Each structure stands twice: as C-alpha cells, then as structure tokens.
Amino acid sequence: MASFKIEGGHKLKGEIVPQGAKNEALQILCAVLLTQETVTLHKVPEIRDVLKLIDLLDAMGVTVEKVEDETYKFTASDVDVAFLETETYKKKAASLRGSIMVLGPLLARFGKARMPKPGGDKIGRRRLDTHFFGFSKLGAKLEFDAEEHFYSVDASDLRGAYIHLDEASVTGTANIIMTAVLAKGKTTIYNAACEPYIQQLCKMLNRMGANIMGVGSNLLYIEGVRELGGTTHTMLPDMIEIGSFIGMAAMTGSELTIKDARVDQLGIIPETFRRLGIKMEIQDDDIYIPAQEHYEIESFIDGSIMTVADAIWPGFTPDLLSIALVTATQAKGTVLIHQKMFESRLFFVDKLIDMGAQIILCDPHRATVIGLDRKFPLRGIKMTSPDIRAGVSLLIAAMSAEGTSVISNVEQIDRGYQRIDERLNALGAKIERLDD
The missing domain is CATH 3.65.10.10 (Enolpyruvate transferase domain)
Incomplete structure (x- = not known):
C-alpha cells in the first residue's frame, strides 16, 4: 500500500x-463490446479503474492495441462468452464498480451475461436495482445467487419498451441505453440521466449506427437497429x-x-x-x-x-x-x-x-x-x-x-x-x- x-x-x-473523464471512459469502454468493428478512443485516462476495465476487456477476448499515450484501439470481434463462467472473470469484474456496465452490451449482442457484485468506493448504498429494472422491462430475466453474489441475466429476446426510471442513475441509464440500441422495436426512457457523459455515449453510439433521439434531455427515444459499426471517439x-x-x-x-x-x-x-x-x-x-x-x-x-x-x-x-x-x-x-x-x-x-x-x-x-x-x-x-x-x-x-x-x-x-x-x-x- x-x-x-x-x-x-x-x-x-x-x-x-x-x-480524460473517468466516468465517461468507463461507459465508453464497455460500449466497444457492442460491435465487431474497431473503435478508437482518445483521451483515455490511464488511471487504476480504467486500466482494470481495459484488462477485463482484454481477458474477455477483446483485442486491445495501445496506439500512444491515452489512445487505444479496441476490436471485440472474438469475445469469449464462456469466460464469464470462470473464477478469473469473477475476480476481475468484482474488483471495480464500472464493470457493471459490461452487462448491457453483453445482453444486447450475445443475449446473456453474468456479473459478480461489483466493487468501488465505500460511500454508502449504491444499489443496482435501476439497471435490472431496465433490463427486465426490455425482456431480460434475472437470477441472483445470494451465496456467490452473482447476477445471471438471460436476454435472448430483447424488445423495446417504455421505461420510467425511479432514479436518474448515470450508470443505470448508460446500461439500459446500451441494451436498447440492439433490441427490437422502440424504447422510451423517461427520467434518464442526462450528464455530459451520457450525452457523449449517445453521440458515439449514433455515430456507430444507433438511433437515439432526445440526447441531452431526460426523455430518450431509441429505435433498435440490427448491428453497430466502428467509430472514433474522444473523451471530455x-x-x-x-x-x-x-x-x-x-x-x-x-x-x-x-x-x-x-x-x-x-x-x-x-x-x-x-x-x-x-x-x-x-x-x-x-x-x-x-x-x-x-x-x-x-x-x-x-x-x-x-x-x-x-x-x-x-x-x-x-x-x-x-x-x-x-x-x-x-x-x-x-x-x-x-x-x-x-x-x-x-x-x-x-x-x-x-x-x-x-x-x-x-x-x-x-x-x-x-x-x-x-x-x-x-x-x-x-x-x-x-x-x-x-x-x-x-x-x-x-x-x-x-x-x-x-x-x-x-x-x-x-x-x-x-x-x-x-x-x-x-x-x-x-x-x-x-x-x-
């Protein structure tokens, strides 16, 4: 220490x-899982939480290339979904709170995901209900193993829905957005968080081919698309x-x-x-x-x-x-x-x-x-x-x-x-x- x-x-x-913004980077890094194509990110803060998340993505099968200081290329064309069953995954994902945001992209692209209870600052209760409420509204089914502290989510048939959030959770909103962009049909998210980091995520996803309207407000409309492509993005x-x-x-x-x-x-x-x-x-x-x-x-x-x-x-x-x-x-x-x-x-x-x-x-x-x-x-x-x-x-x-x-x-x-x-x-x- x-x-x-x-x-x-x-x-x-x-x-x-x-x-570069830490809270934006954690969302944007998870979003690279939504496409097989290469995503280039600039102004990636080389701090402990971000580097841990990059390490987790690498262990999941994402090709990570450091181009120069604070610039990385990510290609998630060969993600190993079986890795989610391993003890290594459990240990890595449990060590930082930002790992919770890999759930949305994994559900959207692969129809299932698993996640140990994530870590982070000990600053009081930081519930995950908003994330799972949104997933369930989109058609996902949740199981929680209380002994192992493990969440398992099945989302083989995601469909757009009207979602009125009980709290404007930033990470919850980000996770639901990343799930909805590949769901069938139209999703409406009311009382969505509208921080600049969420706006940045939405703008990046739209450049990748998503159809998100209402960016910057607390009322988002998302028309699901079949797939997303690569892009380049710079953090605030x-x-x-x-x-x-x-x-x-x-x-x-x-x-x-x-x-x-x-x-x-x-x-x-x-x-x-x-x-x-x-x-x-x-x-x-x-x-x-x-x-x-x-x-x-x-x-x-x-x-x-x-x-x-x-x-x-x-x-x-x-x-x-x-x-x-x-x-x-x-x-x-x-x-x-x-x-x-x-x-x-x-x-x-x-x-x-x-x-x-x-x-x-x-x-x-x-x-x-x-x-x-x-x-x-x-x-x-x-x-x-x-x-x-x-x-x-x-x-x-x-x-x-x-x-x-x-x-x-x-x-x-x-x-x-x-x-x-x-x-x-x-x-x-x-x-x-x-x-x-």
Missing part, C-alpha cells in the same frame, strides 16, 4: 491539462479533476490555468466555486484562477447561510462536494454542505477536524463548515484515504497545511487521478510517493 508524504505550504504556478476533460484543481488553487493561494477545460460542459461547477468566493476568468476554453490571499463565501439574498448540495445533472455533481467542503475550511464565512446521495461520503471530515478545521458533522448527510479565513492554518497529520474524492480532498488540505502530512492508501486516489503527484510536483507541489 502506497502513501503520499506532503510538505505543505507550497504555492503552485503554471498550467495543467485535465485528464474530467469535470471532477477540473473542480479539484479550482479548489486546490484557492486553498494553496496559487495562480493556476486549467487548459482545454470544455467550459461549455461544466454546468454550474464554476459558478458554485465562485459562490465560495473563488475568483476565476474564462479565457477561451481555459480557466484562469489568480492567486488569492482571501476568499469569502456568499450568503443567500436574505442573509442566511449558504448551502451547497448535490443534485442530478444539471445540478452540482456529488463527486465535488468533498472538494467544496475542504475548500470552505480556509474561506471567510460559513456554509452548509449537504450530501444527499450517499450517506458515508462525509465521514472523512474527522481528519480535517484533526488538522484544525472548524466543521460540525450534523449527520451522515450534512456538515457545517466555519471558514477560518486563513487565520488558523491547517496542520499536517497522518491519515488514510477512504475513497477517491475524499482522498484528493485530504491531499488538498495537506498541500495547504503547515508542516508535513502523510496520506496512506493512495491507491484510492490513483483510481481516479492520473499521476497526480507528478503533475502537481511539476507546478511546485512537494509530494513524495512512498511504497510500503
């Missing part, structure tokens, strides 16, 4: 290019990494330019950080954050305490609430952070409190942050990264703190951030990777 040793108090300066820059860099610049008092940020796809992310007092300028497609000694949290119009809460798109993404929380600790003012979707994602705040932050954890979903306006700097401590986003939040805190911090279990950070220590050190950070 690796650790980061961070010497706090160093300001960053320069330009940084965000990696990762909005979570962009938000992390905005918060990091503010916390460390750094001057930073985030290059090629696709600002048009960031929704209310920049505005939410502005409400925390962070100044930024949009320069073409770049985000420039000047060095700020102080930043002040806004209040609501009536003078009441600002609340930052997560919501389905186009609301504020839950993956950035941890970043907003840590950023607020050194602002001037008070904010209520309301994490609605996951009940265990705020439990990392005890580490921030140990560092000197003024935070009241109201319950598993809400935390009140009293900004210290840099009057009482955070202090370096030893801590452990519990999940991807909390891990980077702790890294940001450590970079702004006085003294030295050590964060263990940084494999969690590696799951979502590409060579983060190297990239930040190039800007002036002092982060040393220690291999235990």
Whole structure:
C-alpha cells in the first residue's frame, strides 16, 4: 500500500491539462463490446479503474492495441462468452464498480451475461436495482445467487419498451441505453440521466449506427437497429479533476490555468466555486484562477447561510462536494454542505477536524463548515484515504497545511487521478510517493 508524504505550504504556478473523464471512459469502454468493428478512443485516462476495465476487456477476448499515450484501439470481434463462467472473470469484474456496465452490451449482442457484485468506493448504498429494472422491462430475466453474489441475466429476446426510471442513475441509464440500441422495436426512457457523459455515449453510439433521439434531455427515444459499426471517439476533460484543481488553487493561494477545460460542459461547477468566493476568468476554453490571499463565501439574498448540495445533472455533481467542503475550511464565512446521495461520503471530515478545521458533522448527510479565513492554518497529520474524492480532498488540505502530512492508501486516489503527484510536483507541489 502506497502513501503520499506532503510538505505543505507550497504555492503552485503554471498550467495543467485535465485528464480524460473517468466516468465517461468507463461507459465508453464497455460500449466497444457492442460491435465487431474497431473503435478508437482518445483521451483515455490511464488511471487504476480504467486500466482494470481495459484488462477485463482484454481477458474477455477483446483485442486491445495501445496506439500512444491515452489512445487505444479496441476490436471485440472474438469475445469469449464462456469466460464469464470462470473464477478469473469473477475476480476481475468484482474488483471495480464500472464493470457493471459490461452487462448491457453483453445482453444486447450475445443475449446473456453474468456479473459478480461489483466493487468501488465505500460511500454508502449504491444499489443496482435501476439497471435490472431496465433490463427486465426490455425482456431480460434475472437470477441472483445470494451465496456467490452473482447476477445471471438471460436476454435472448430483447424488445423495446417504455421505461420510467425511479432514479436518474448515470450508470443505470448508460446500461439500459446500451441494451436498447440492439433490441427490437422502440424504447422510451423517461427520467434518464442526462450528464455530459451520457450525452457523449449517445453521440458515439449514433455515430456507430444507433438511433437515439432526445440526447441531452431526460426523455430518450431509441429505435433498435440490427448491428453497430466502428467509430472514433474522444473523451471530455474530467469535470471532477477540473473542480479539484479550482479548489486546490484557492486553498494553496496559487495562480493556476486549467487548459482545454470544455467550459461549455461544466454546468454550474464554476459558478458554485465562485459562490465560495473563488475568483476565476474564462479565457477561451481555459480557466484562469489568480492567486488569492482571501476568499469569502456568499450568503443567500436574505442573509442566511449558504448551502451547497448535490443534485442530478444539471445540478452540482456529488463527486465535488468533498472538494467544496475542504475548500470552505480556509474561506471567510460559513456554509452548509449537504450530501444527499450517499450517506458515508462525509465521514472523512474527522481528519480535517484533526488538522484544525472548524466543521460540525450534523449527520451522515450534512456538515457545517466555519471558514477560518486563513487565520488558523491547517496542520499536517497522518491519515488514510477512504475513497477517491475524499482522498484528493485530504491531499488538498495537506498541500495547504503547515508542516508535513502523510496520506496512506493512495491507491484510492490513483483510481481516479492520473499521476497526480507528478503533475502537481511539476507546478511546485512537494509530494513524495512512498511504497510500503
């Protein structure tokens, strides 16, 4: 298990290019199973979760060719469906949550699929009901082996249907879309997730020959087709990494330019950080954050305490609430952070409190942050990264703190951030990777 040793108090300066979007890549990689033809993908983030999924596809019989850094070719002309019965498959698929999205393409193309209970962050309940509800509406039959924690799905006669989702699950929507594109007839998906990642998936599938209408809305119409062809696709820059860099610049008092940020796809992310007092300028497609000694949290119009809460798109993404929380600790003012979707994602705040932050954890979903306006700097401590986003939040805190911090279990950070220590050190950070 690796650790980061961070010497706090160093300001960053320069330009940084965000990696390709992790959450988009996990969907797009699974979609290559829908065709026998070659799919070329650019801006593939070379992070732990994505590389694990690529390894799984390779083990399933997909031909994987790395053309250059962040560019791969995938040809799924010889998928070994029997591999789904093996212990190797069970082990590989269970090690990451993104593997759940191979189900839809396998059902659509081969009429059956198996999946162990997938892994991922321990941030509370993350149910799979939405996925299987959609599959069953399309005519699939589900069996769950409680002892083996294995899902088996038979979908030999998929037919289009009207599907009204009980939650706008991003991965659930992606899985159902990938199943419906090859089902017979017309499928309607209402209350579909409409994140930029879902829009990217739909646009790519349409280039492959699918017929998806309503892209960008929560009401999708899909006319099934017989087969799909190959294509070329480029991932969006990762909005979570962009938000992390905005918060990091503010916390460390750094001057930073985030290059090629696709600002048009960031929704209310920049505005939410502005409400925390962070100044930024949009320069073409770049985000420039000047060095700020102080930043002040806004209040609501009536003078009441600002609340930052997560919501389905186009609301504020839950993956950035941890970043907003840590950023607020050194602002001037008070904010209520309301994490609605996951009940265990705020439990990392005890580490921030140990560092000197003024935070009241109201319950598993809400935390009140009293900004210290840099009057009482955070202090370096030893801590452990519990999940991807909390891990980077702790890294940001450590970079702004006085003294030295050590964060263990940084494999969690590696799951979502590409060579983060190297990239930040190039800007002036002092982060040393220690291999235990």
